[in-house]
Amino acid sequence: MPELPEVETVKRTLNQLIIGKTVKHVEIRWPNIIKRPEDWRRFSKALAGETIHRVRRRGKFLLFCFDSKVMVSHLRMEGRYRLAAENYPADKHTHVIFYFTDHTALFYRDVRKFGTMHLFEKGEEWALLPLKKLGPEPLSPAFSTDSLSRACAGTTRVVKTLLLDQKAVVGLGNIYTDEALFRACIHPLRRADGLSGVETARLYRAIVDTLREAVRLGGSTVRTFKNSQGRMGLFQQKLHVYGREGLPCTRCGAPIRKIKVGGRGTHFCPECQKGGTTL
DNA sequence: AGGGATACTCGGCCGC
DNA sequence: TGCGGCCGAGTATCCC
Numbered sequence: 001m002p003e004l005p006e007v008e009t010v011k012r013t014l015n016q017l018i019i020g021k022t023v024k025h026v027e028i029r030w031p032n033i034i035k036r037p038e039d040w041r042r043f044s045k046a047l048a049g050e051t052i053h054r055v056r057r058r059g060k061f062l063l064f065c066f067d068s069k070v071m072v073s074h075l076r077m078e079g080r081y082r083l084a085a086e087n088y089p090a091d092k093h094t095h096v097i098f099y100f101t102d103h104t105a106l107f108y109r110d111v112r113k114f115g116t117m118h119l120f121e122k123g124e125e126w127a128l129l130p131l132k133k134l135g136p137e138p139l140s141p142a143f144s145t146d147s148l149s150r151a152c153a154g155t156t157r158v159v160k161t162l163l164l165d166q167k168a169v170v171g172l173g174n175i176y177t178d179e180a181l182f183r184a185c186i187h188p189l190r191r192a193d194g195l196s197g198v199e200t201a202r203l204y205r206a207i208v209d210t211l212r213e214a215v216r217l218g219g220s221t222v223r224t225f226k227n228s229q230g231r232m233g234l235f236q237q238k239l240h241v242y243g244r245e246g247l248p249c250t251r252c253g254a255p256i257r258k259i260k261v262g263g264r265g266t267h268f269c270p271e272c273q274k275g276g277t278t279l
Numbered sequence: 280a281g282g283g284a285t286a287c288t289c290g291g292c293c294g295c
Numbered sequence: 296t297g298c299g300g301c302c303g304a305g306t307a308t309c310c311c
Contacts, residue, residue: 032288035306060304076288076304093290112289114304130305157283166305173304262284264303 002075004138004171005214007060010081014055014062017083021100022051023066030095033110036118043119047071047098059134059170063125070125072118073108079115082107135167138211143169145204152192152200159195159203160188161262169207175242176214178267180206182241187273188259188266213238241267 002010026044034040050066057063064071073079086105090097096108096117108115118130125131135151136142151168152159162168163177172180181188184206186199195203217238240250245258245267254271 074304077302110289111291112303114289116305155282161283164304 002077002079002219003060003173003176004057004211005176005217006219007057007062007075007171008215009219010075011055011057011062014064014081018052018100018106019054020051021102021104023047023049024099024101027097027099028095029090029097030113032113033095033108033115033117034119035116036120043117046119058131059137059166060173061131065122068122070120070122072120072125072131074116074130076110076112076114076116078112079108079110082109133167134170136169138169138171138207139215143204143208145201148204148207149197149200152195155192157192158188158261159186159190159192160264160266162192163207164262164264171211172207174264174266175239176207176210178242179240180210182267182269182273183210185272188261188268241269243267 026047028034028040028044031040034043037043037046046069047066050069053065053067055062055064060074062073062075064073083104083106086099086103088105088107090107091109093111094107094109095113095115098106098108100106108117116130118125120128136147148168152162155162160177160181163172163180164174166172178188180203184199184203186195186203190199241256244256246255248254249256249269249272252269252271254269256267257270258265258267260266
């Protein structure tokens with residue numbers, strides 16, 4: 001499940017592979033992936049003849065910047081891009097194919113069909129969903145202990161839920177939220193507005209450090225070993241709690257526990273992340 | 280009004 | 296072999 005470090009890795013790879021390519025046509029095999037424009041047929045028409053100038057990232061979204069259009073793509077759990085020859089055999093999980101004028105093609109494959117694509121006129125993407133309401137980038141000056149404190153102060157929700165919702169900070173999903181809370185020694189069920197100043201500062205550092213290291217290692221490859229480009233992240237070897245239910249805590253040896261928080265599987269160390277759950 | 284909870288999308292996979 | 300339930304990111308929708 002791609003979170004900020006994985007999406008950042010994909011962005012860097014795509015910037016090496018598809019810059020300067022011009023779209024010949026787009027084949028849409030599963031129209032539900034296309035969320036904008038409403039008529040998915042117009043998505044293909046609008047991109048024909050457009051050249052890709054760069055790929056950017058905002059939170060977990062990829063932005064493909066064309067001449068006059070911007071395509072905003074979210075991979076959700078299993079979305080993947082692969083560049084190949086245009087006659088590469090697409091399997092049943094390949095839902096969108098961008099054919100280029102140089103006889104290569106970008107294949108979008110997504111087993112769960114959960115991914116989304118929005119197409120905008122260049123410049124209008126920031127004022128509309130899905131980018132409109134996103135919080136600060138965690139690895140930018142816009143995110144700070146102060147901004148995190150303000151976000152925490154304004155809500156009665158538990159801290160894990162706050163971190164997942166992309167308003168206090170973007171880019172965290174289930175894996176890195178659990179890892180950051182472990183690193184900060186904060187229980188996932190603590191109420192956000194109950195965190196002390198010291199704890200908030202610790203959480204800020206933990207988020208930044210966890211994401212920085214994961215980006216450096218090319219993200220995590222969790223439960224998908226058939227990554228076709230051979231490009232596997234290495235951060236999964238650094239996970240302290242995610243996917244480690246029952247295994248000894250790397251810090252204190254206590255067995256890692258798994259609970260549900262807001263419907264999401266949540267991993268934590270019952271010793272290292274003690275502290276009042278304020279409930 | 281605006282925060283919070285819930286429904287919805289989807290198919291591989293698990294347990295029975 | 297079949298089948299129901301689970302998982303999960305983000306948005307739409309409802310509720311308070």
